[in-house]
Amino acid sequence: MSKTIIDKLWDRHIVAQEKNKPDLLYIDLHLIHEVTSPQAFAGLREKNRTVRRPDLCFATMDHNIPTIDRFNIKDETSRLQVQTLEKNCEEFGIQLEGLNSEQQGIVHVIGPDLGLTLPGKTIVCGDSHTSTHGAFGALSFGIGTSEVEHVLATQTLWQSKPKQMNVKIEGELGFGVTAKDVILWFIAKYGTNVGTGHIIEFSGSTVRNFSMEERMTLCNMSIEAGAKASVVSPDEVTFSYISGKRYAPKDQEFLESCKRWSELRSDENATFDQTIEIDAREIEPMVTWGTTPSMCLPISGVIPSDESSTSAEERQSLLNAHHYMGFKGNEKIEDISVQHVFIGSCTNSRLSDLLQASKVVEGKKVHPEVRAIVVPGSQAVKKEAEILGLHQIFLEAGFEWRESGCSMCLGMNDDIVPEGERCASTSNRNFAGRQGKGARTHLVSPIMAAAAALKGKFTDVRSILPKKEQEVDHYAGV
Structure with missing residues (x-):
């Protein structure tokens, strides 16, 4: 059998x-x-x-x-x-x-x-x-x-x-x-x-x-x-x-x-x-806009309005997400400004994640209104990254280079997103209060987080990456 x-x-x-x-x-x-x-x-x-x-x-x-x-x-x-x-x-x-x-x-x-x-x-x-x-x-x-x-x-x-x-x-x-x-x-x-x-x-x-x-x-x-x-x-x-x-x-x-x-x-x-069968060619760089990972759109997307809902339950869910996240509906994802960027967590804090994000920020500067931090997933990852000089790339760009830990993934340590402020985060959950009371979390990939750090808002990373990166095998890393 x-x-x-x-x-x-x-x-x-x-x-x-x-x-x-x-x-x-x-x-x-x-x-x-x-x-x-x-x-x-x-x-x-x-x-x-x-x-x-x-x-x-x-x-x-x-x-x-x-x-x-x-x-x-x-x-x-x-x-x-x-x-x-x-x-x-x-x-x-x-x-x-x-x-x-x-x-x-x-x-x-x-x-x-x-x-x-x-x-x-x-x-x-x-x-x-x-x-x-x-x-x-x-x-x-x-x-x-x-x-x-x-x-x-x-x-x-x-x-x-x-x-x-x-x-x-x-x-x-x-x-x-x-x-x-x-x-x-x-x-x-x-x-x-x-x-x-x-x-x-x-x-x-x-x-x-x-x-x-x-x-x-x-x-x-x-x-x-x-x-x-x-x-x-x-x-x-x-x-x-x-x-x-x-x-x-x-x-x-x-x-x-x-x-x-x-x-x-x-x-x-x-x-x-x-x-379930999926055609990978349909997928674009994604950004969450609401309070569950399912409230997510391509970078080219527009936040849904409550009028787009098909049921009373869906409408209420949208209204709740709008209220918490500070949206009215119909905003473009690319118009959303962020005040914080977090590259880390058990989802995206490995050496290849840091390597690919570093390629986006190398030779550039973090937006003056953004606080950006990089938190390696382990002391071993931190050491490997430093041997490759990744920490210098991030530091010169204006990122903070941290010790290992769960960090800003969840509000159980010192790394908290202030109430009402937005964070482009490589973590796994965007629930209300996940990164601190009133914190507004947007889940993205490491390279999308890096792009947001540079521009101060969500940006299609494909417009920033060097042309030669097109030949890299979908960011497999090292």
């Missing part, structure tokens, strides 16, 4: 199964950060339990970490969460990449960078964007605090198997169009609920031609389409990325692993519950 990669991953991890009940799955890797773990560890103590497999747990701190003066955490709650993680990891014998570590960074950046994220694994974390790791052919998803405790205690998790969706993307992306634009376009067209109750496999020639960084961006934001998780079948691109990583298999073991990983790909005649 033909199977999808989702079937194969699921079946290989079933510990116990009963008809009409959730399956008990074995968990290969449990990623931990400071925000969603304190209550889970407290629960272990209350029940006099230990961590079942500390060797399969890996911790870092990212959400609360200042990106300036990182050892000086002023917020009492944030400081307590960081200190608590340090104590919990020491007590329970879990490896922690803390503030003093050269490997510290955003959990969904360092997992792949270190070779912890591998094809065939089940991976969980108390963070919704754990879907990122599915880019490697892993079954990875976010869990709640009570589930974090369950995994710590048992190294297993009860789960009902979702339906399966194949999102097949074919064709060559146009000049200046990135993986971030692809996923924003998908959510804009099909909505934030299209993936509800499903695990998505992204397939097709476009995805096959993506770098691992681009695949991670795609999977990272699949959760914003309502999906439980998402995957890409592993291939030579995957294996090449993994080769040589710190915790990845080495030498003969690596070669044997690649053979096993190759078997994970979906069988040719595998059946999905739903298939």
Whole structure:
């Protein structure tokens, strides 16, 4: 019987199964950060339990970490969460990449960078964007605090198997169009609920031609389409990325692993519950204008008016978004000014993201009314970028060059967008208040964010990029 990669991953991890009940799955890797773990560890103590497999747990701190003066955490709650993680990891014998570590960074950046994220694994974390790791052919998803405790205690998790969706993307992306634009376009067209109750496999020639960084961006934001998780079948691109990583298999073991990983790909005649086909040539550089990722338009677009709605519910949704974002409707995207630009987050803070943004700003200056910051996804990414001189390019252009952390993706640290001001952000959510009380967030790709920083408003990056960049393979990076 033909199977999808989702079937194969699921079946290989079933510990116990009963008809009409959730399956008990074995968990290969449990990623931990400071925000969603304190209550889970407290629960272990209350029940006099230990961590079942500390060797399969890996911790870092990212959400609360200042990106300036990182050892000086002023917020009492944030400081307590960081200190608590340090104590919990020491007590329970879990490896922690803390503030003093050269490997510290955003959990969904360092997992792949270190070779912890591998094809065939089940991976969980108390963070919704754990879907990122599915880019490697892993079954990875976010869990709640009570589930974090369950995994710590048992190294297993009860789960009902979702339906399966194949999102097949074919064709060559146009000049200046990135993986971030692809996923924003998908959510804009099909909505934030299209993936509800499903695990998505992204397939097709476009995805096959993506770098691992681009695949991670795609999977990272699949959760914003309502999906439980998402995957890409592993291939030579995957294996090449993994080769040589710190915790990845080495030498003969690596070669044997690649053979096993190759078997994970979906069988040719595998059946999905739903298939969506996308022509990559239709996609343009995208910008969100409202308070969900589905409220998104091409850079050439015009914000819809409430008169364009087809139902009372849709009209109210538009009115609410207009009110929060300060729009009336019918404004051109290219006329929207921004006061802040943020290049970072688990969606777009990898070396290739920074490299491509640097190509846009090199030799130019940030608009005088814009505050622009670049936050590498990890200390390792920061170091690599500095070796390449990217920090100098950004600094000379007028950007701030920061330490690693989640930063301005969410309002849990010092990097806040002031109330009523706009931010062109490479992060994954534009919910009301996501970047601070009253903050107005517009999601874009790194190169679109860089263009906005230069012009002080949203601008078609294709009008800025050097002509020679047209020959670069859709920003695959390095």
